[in-house]
Amino acid sequence: xxxxxxxxxxxxxxxxxxxxxxxxxxxxxxxxxxxxxxxxxxxxxxxxxxxxxxxxxxxxxxxxxxxxxxxxxxxxxxxxxxxxxxxxxxxxxxxxxxxxxxxxxxxxxxxxxxxxxxxxxxxxxxxxxxxxxxxxxxxxxxxxxxxxxxxxxxxxxxxxxxxxxxxxxxxxxxx
Amino acid sequence: xxxxxxxxxxxxxxxxxxxxxxxxxxxxxxxxxxxxxxxxxxxxxxxxxxxxxxxxxxxxxxxxxxxxxxxxxxxxxxxxxxxxxxxxxxxxxxxxxxxxxxxxxxxxxxxxxxxxxxxxxxxxxxxxxxxxxxxxxxxxxxxxxxxxxxxxxxxxxxxxxxxxxxxxxxxxxxx
Numbered sequence: 001x002x003x004x005x006x007x008x009x010x011x012x013x014x015x016x017x018x019x020x021x022x023x024x025x026x027x028x029x030x031x032x033x034x035x036x037x038x039x040x041x042x043x044x045x046x047x048x049x050x051x052x053x054x055x056x057x058x059x060x061x062x063x064x065x066x067x068x069x070x071x072x073x074x075x076x077x078x079x080x081x082x083x084x085x086x087x088x089x090x091x092x093x094x095x096x097x098x099x100x101x102x103x104x105x106x107x108x109x110x111x112x113x114x115x116x117x118x119x120x121x122x123x124x125x126x127x128x129x130x131x132x133x134x135x136x137x138x139x140x141x142x143x144x145x146x147x148x149x150x151x152x153x154x155x156x157x158x159x160x161x162x163x164x165x166x167x168x169x170x171x172x173x174x175x
Numbered sequence: 176x177x178x179x180x181x182x183x184x185x186x187x188x189x190x191x192x193x194x195x196x197x198x199x200x201x202x203x204x205x206x207x208x209x210x211x212x213x214x215x216x217x218x219x220x221x222x223x224x225x226x227x228x229x230x231x232x233x234x235x236x237x238x239x240x241x242x243x244x245x246x247x248x249x250x251x252x253x254x255x256x257x258x259x260x261x262x263x264x265x266x267x268x269x270x271x272x273x274x275x276x277x278x279x280x281x282x283x284x285x286x287x288x289x290x291x292x293x294x295x296x297x298x299x300x301x302x303x304x305x306x307x308x309x310x311x312x313x314x315x316x317x318x319x320x321x322x323x324x325x326x327x328x329x330x331x332x333x334x335x336x337x338x339x340x341x342x343x344x345x346x347x348x349x350x
Contacts, residue, residue, distance in 0.1 A: 091266030093326060100328040136319075136338050139327075143318030144311075151268060151321065152314075153275040163311050171346030 001046040013088035040092040047082040052110040062122040063169035070161035086150040176221040188263035215267040222257040227285040237297040241340035261325040304349040
C-alpha cells in the first residue's frame with residue numbers, strides 16, 4: 001500500500017500498474033492479486049479507507065457530528081494522492097460491473113456504519129426521528145463530495161463540510 | 176444529434192466516434208467539430224439537455240417543485256441511451272480539464288437557473304430564507320443522481336426524487 005500511494009503520486013493513477021507496485025514493493029504480482037482484485041480496489045483501499053478506524057464523532061449535536069464526519073471525508077478525498085487518483089478510479093468503478101456491485105456491500109459499508117451510529121444517537125436525543133433514509137443520506141453526501149472533487153475538479157474549502165452538514169442535518173431533523 | 180443518440184444505444188458510448196456519427200448523419204466531421212468540441216460534449220448535449228426547455232415547476236410548494244425538477248432529471252438520466260453513456264461520459268469529463276472548467280459555467284448553468292427560479296418563489300412565500308446556497312444544493316442533487324446512475328449503476332426508483340426533495344427541501348426551509 002505504501003508503494004501504491006507513492007506510485008499514484010509520482011506517475012498518476014493511469015500509469016500506476018500492479019506490475020509497478022509489485023516491483024517497488026519487492027513482491028510478485030500474485031501476492032498482490034491474492035488480496036486485491038486489481039488496481040482500482042488496491043488504490044481504493046490504500047487511499048480511501050483512512051477515516052474508517054477513527055472514533056465515530058459524538059459531539060452531542062447531529063449537525064456537528066455530520067460536520068466532523070464530512071471534514072474527515074473531505075480531508076481524505078483532497079489529499080494529493082487521493083485527488084490525483086479519483087477521476088481515474090471513478091471511471092474504473094463505473095466501467096466494472098463487479099466493482100459496482102460491491103460499492104454498497106463492501107466499499108461504502110464502513111461509512112454507512114458510522115452514519116448509522118451518528119443517527120442512532122440523534123434519534124435518542126430526539127433530534128431526528130427513526131426511519132432516517134440512511135442510504136439516501138449517504139449517497140447524497142458521497143455524491144456531493146464526488147461531484148466536487150471527482151467531476152468538477154474543485155478543491156472544496158472547509159465550509160463545504162459545515163454547509164452540507166447544516167442542510168442535511170436540518171433536512172432530517174425531527175420537527 | 177439523432178445519429179448520436181442512435182449510435183450510443185446501438186454500440187455504446189466507448190465505440191461511438193465522431194467519424195461514425197458524421198457518416199450516419201451524412202455530413203463531414205468538420206461540420207460536427209464546428210459546433211461541438213468532441214464526443215463528450217456532443218453526447219452531453221444530445222442526451223442531457225432535454226429538460227432544459229420544459230417550464231419551471233410552480234406548484235406552490237418548495238418540496239413539490241423540487242420533486243418535479245428531480246423527477247424530470249431522473250427521467251433524463253435513466254433513459255436507455257443516457258444511462259448507457261453516463262459512466263464513459265463522466266470519465267471523459269473527469270479526465271478533460273477544458274470540459275471540467277466549463278461544467279459550472281456552461282453545462283450546469285441551465286439547471287442552476289431553474290433551481291434559482293424555484294428558490295426565489297419559495298423565498299417570496301416565506302418557505303425559504305434568502306441566501307440559500309444554490310451551488311451547494313445543485314451539487315448535492317446532481318451528485319446524488321450521478322452517484323446512483325453513474326457510479327453505483329443503480330436504476331433509481333421514483334421514490335428517490337420524493338425522498339431527496341423532502342430532505343433537501345426541509346434542509347433549506349425557513350424556521
